[in-house]
Amino acid sequence: MKFPISLLCVAALVTFSPSLYAQSQEMIPPEMASRFVGKDGMVCGKVEKAKFAEHSEGQPTFLYMGGMFPRHTFSARISGSDRGKFGFPPETLEGKDVCVLGKIQRDSSRAEIEVASPASLKLATIK
Numbered sequence: 001m002k003f004p005i006s007l008l009c010v011a012a013l014v015t016f017s018p019s020l021y022a023q024s025q026e027m028i029p030p031e032m033a034s035r036f037v038g039k040d041g042m043v044c045g046k047v048e049k050a051k052f053a054e055h056s057e058g059q060p061t062f063l064y065m066g067g068m069f070p071r072h073t074f075s076a077r078i079s080g081s082d083r084g085k086f087g088f089p090p091e092t093l094e095g096k097d098v099c100v101l102g103k104i105q106r107d108s109s110r111a112e113i114e115v116a117s118p119a120s121l122k123l124a125t126i127k
Contacts, residue, residue, distance in 0.1 A: 027099065027126075030066025030074035033111035036104045043074055043113060044099040044124050050091035052083075059083070061090045063098070063115075075107065076100040078115045086118050097126045 027044040028036055045065040049072070052061045059080025066073030076098075078090050099122045102113040115121055 025101070027124075028104075030072070030111075033066070033074045033104055034106070037106045037111060039104055040102065041104050041113075042099050042101045043076075043104065043111070044097070044126055045074070046097050046126070047093045047095065048072060050094035052089070052091050054080075063090065063093055063100070065098075065100075072110065074111045074113075076113050076115050076121070077107070082116050085116075090121075093121070097124045098122060099124045 025042040028041050030043055030045040033041070033043045043065070047063045047065055048067060049064040049069045050061065051064070051069070053059065061078040061080075061083055062069075063076040063078075064072040065075065078086070083090065100113045100115060101120045101122070102115065105112050105114065113120070
């Protein structure tokens with residue numbers, strides 16, 4: 001079966017472009033993220049609070065969404081070993097709308113995505 005060259009190019013772009021993948025995924029509000037535990041997803045919302053826990057084990061940075069800490073419904077967790085991959089301090093995202101891409105996991109009673117690279121965080125325009 002022969003495919004038009006333009007169709008093959010579009011298929012290649014969709015397969016290999018993470019930004020197109022992000023655009024094609026449905027945005028999950030932080031309050032709904034716990035319904036998608038165990039699945040890959042894109043959680044989008046305002047970073048209500050960002051904290052670099054430099055004195056905690058693993059020196060993680062947390063981006064709390066879906067309410068203020070400790071009543072938030074979702075967090076993005078950046079381990080201390082991955083923090084250096086960012087060209088900026090991740091806590092500067094506080095107050096900004098972002099989308100977090102990755103496997104949604106459960107952390108106690110909340111949903112969480114472990115962010116291993118800057119490609120998993122996108123600034124967003126949320127209406």
